[in-house]
Amino acid sequence: MDEQPVRVTPRIPGGMLELTPGQQRQFNCMQQQIAGVYEQYGYAPIATPAMEWQEVLLAKGGGETAMQIYKIAGEELALRFDLTVPATRYAAQYQDRLAFPFRRYQMQPVWRGEKSQLGRFCEFWQCDIDVFGAASVLYDAEMPVVINAVFEELGLGDFTIWLNNRKILNGVLETIGCSGRETEVLRIVDKLERGDEAVLIGALENLDLSRTAIDELLAFVKMDGSDDELLAFLSGARYDSAVYRDGVDELITVMSAVRSAGVPERRCRINLGIARGLDYYTGTVYETTLNKYPTIGSVCSGGRFDNLANNYTERSLPGVGVSIGLSRLFWQLDRINALPVLSDTPATVMVAPLSPEVLNYALDVARQIRATWRSVLTQMDASMKPKAQFKYADALGVPYVIVIGGDEMAGGTVTLRCMRESHQEAQISLNEAIALMG
């Protein structure tokens, strides 16, 4: 205790998002709004350990993922890189105790050792829902219904949920002669909306696609039109592929159920260019964009994954789900000032005793205000001068200060200061003060 400490510069690793208390309050508020809607739709919370066996995490195959995981030194463990894989492991592990279809939500951080770039984080929160054992394609229709309710609740303006079906894309690839290379091709198609088209065409040529095939593929994924026009085109198109027809049937069923559930037409639209980069999707795929902030990209994405659980169990546990990347969404909205600015304290009133003698009275006043469900901060250091107390309240952003001096204690009153108006009501009753704070 008396040793001279070795001083270390306080800092965090790169690519981590650390918030001010005010930002954290806003972040937590969004998190609670999302969880509230998830629960309203009957999704139950689960939480999985940060560390999993590497073998479990990488069961579905290595690739890019394996390069990005953080491994624990000297152990066969690694940090989870998403929530879908741990949740699938959970569903498989506890299959005898769970009732299927199993709806779960999960809101936890995940870690990826990506080269950090602006707005990409090495630690970020995901807010996922998935249904496991969702054999019926109608579960695919529940995702846009929940997404719609979540983004209505978040109040970030209007938004669009984009739907497509991997089977349709796979069917098209099959008929233009790209069978066996679907994953690589779709990973490139997934980048079309954000990337340089010439570069991506080059990448497709490198996969030995003919120029005709590429042109046909691009014309398909870039097709524009109303949902009815697109569905009419899809139904009438001459692609001779069973998987294509399956995909179109599924898309029709899903769109119809989404409409029945009350999602406005403008909010849920077909987009044949949505492919999703992940290779485990097998059917419906989703993306969501905020109409006011298109540059943010997709804020909620997902899809159907029929075979992921087969890495852990013989039992068929098809899944469908979506994920909100909350850290990225928060960071993007915050930097363009699209979020309300909250103060650094939840307290709406600070009780400020002006001398040690009145501390006991001040503590009692604080207790009484708390009984009205207000958040109350008591300034315990009664040696602080009034000016310093107000400065502190101002820095914290507390809207009201209750000043307690000798006169207040003697008269059983309080003095209420409204910080914004720099206005004071001296020696009023506590009930009056509470009423004035609204």
Next chain:
Amino acid sequence: MDEQPVRVTPRIPGGMLELTPGQQRQFNCMQQQIAGVYEQYGYAPIATPAMEWQEVLLAKGGGETAMQIYKIAGEELALRFDLTVPATRYAAQYQDRLAFPFRRYQMQPVWRGEKSQLGRFCEFWQCDIDVFGAASVLYDAEMPVVINAVFEELGLGDFTIWLNNRKILNGVLETIGCSGRETEVLRIVDKLERGDEAVLIGALENLDLSRTAIDELLAFVKMDGSDDELLAFLSGARYDSAVYRDGVDELITVMSAVRSAGVPERRCRINLGIARGLDYYTGTVYETTLNKYPTIGSVCSGGRFDNLANNYTERSLPGVGVSIGLSRLFWQLDRINALPVLSDTPATVMVAPLSPEVLNYALDVARQIRATWRSVLTQMDASMKPKAQFKYADALGVPYVIVIGGDEMAGGTVTLRCMRESHQEAQISLNEAIALMG
């Protein structure tokens, strides 16, 4: 997708607590209760990254801690082992933006590579509050006030918050000739209540304490009596030590303020045997026991740490705080059935369509029930037989099922089944059904 997957047994690493959805709901409920009280006292939320620079985590010195941390392979990073060190780093790092005293709460998991034993976890949640820049010892009095409110809210029966002051113990050690060995001696004293006394006496003898010194120390820390008796003894005792007298003065001040703030006398008591194993505590120390479950040990502990921030900054940022080890508390209460058993779903009603034709009507009914703020689960697979639907609702623990068949759709009605009573009200209006669900 068509490859035969290599099947991996779904499992988690040892020493991790993974809950059923029903348990997780209960866990989250406790977490929200704790956070709610923390906010009521003006503590603001922060969250720090799971990974910190090893140099930062270990700045206060290695010891046992250094052996227990999980390091990230190939990086100078490690997982946090507590929340106090990252919060102190946070307070030091953002000292120019924060208003001090800075009250923060933080509820996140921490990781320690301990040899796992029953009830000890390698990953566990802590729910901490701390005040940084808390120069006045009166902040020490706020901790029992908040702990009292938290455990009243949790409703686990009556409890006792035990208070002591490290300075008193250090003063005693000084006068019996143990200066310089305080940390080692107090780590042994800390184990007295749980350990074998003979073994601990042996350990003290190994530190070269005379038998007389040991007897005097043990008589001191085991002293029993009411708070008034103990304070009278402490004030009158003949320990000739400035640090001892400081400690007694602080204890008197803190106890008096705790009483003024309305904490019942039986709830906050002096215990001269409380030492806390951690070496960074410098003054007041706390433990909390549940009266009904004494074997659980301390469920909320902490203390004042005046110098921890000096590892990161020249500025004096004395801290005081407490921590609830929620995973351990939850696990202990759960295994003795001291917690309410919640169902595996938040849904209070399941809407069960009996054929694909009525799905649209069922979705609309679900939407209307949700508007009454109920959690509603829609069984999307309309090909499921009624019996299977009820079996599923029963397995999930949903109290009510709304059955939708052709007759219900034709008549604009619903059929309500109360699962517990196996009673059905056929073809009633939705409003009647909602009223019956209470």
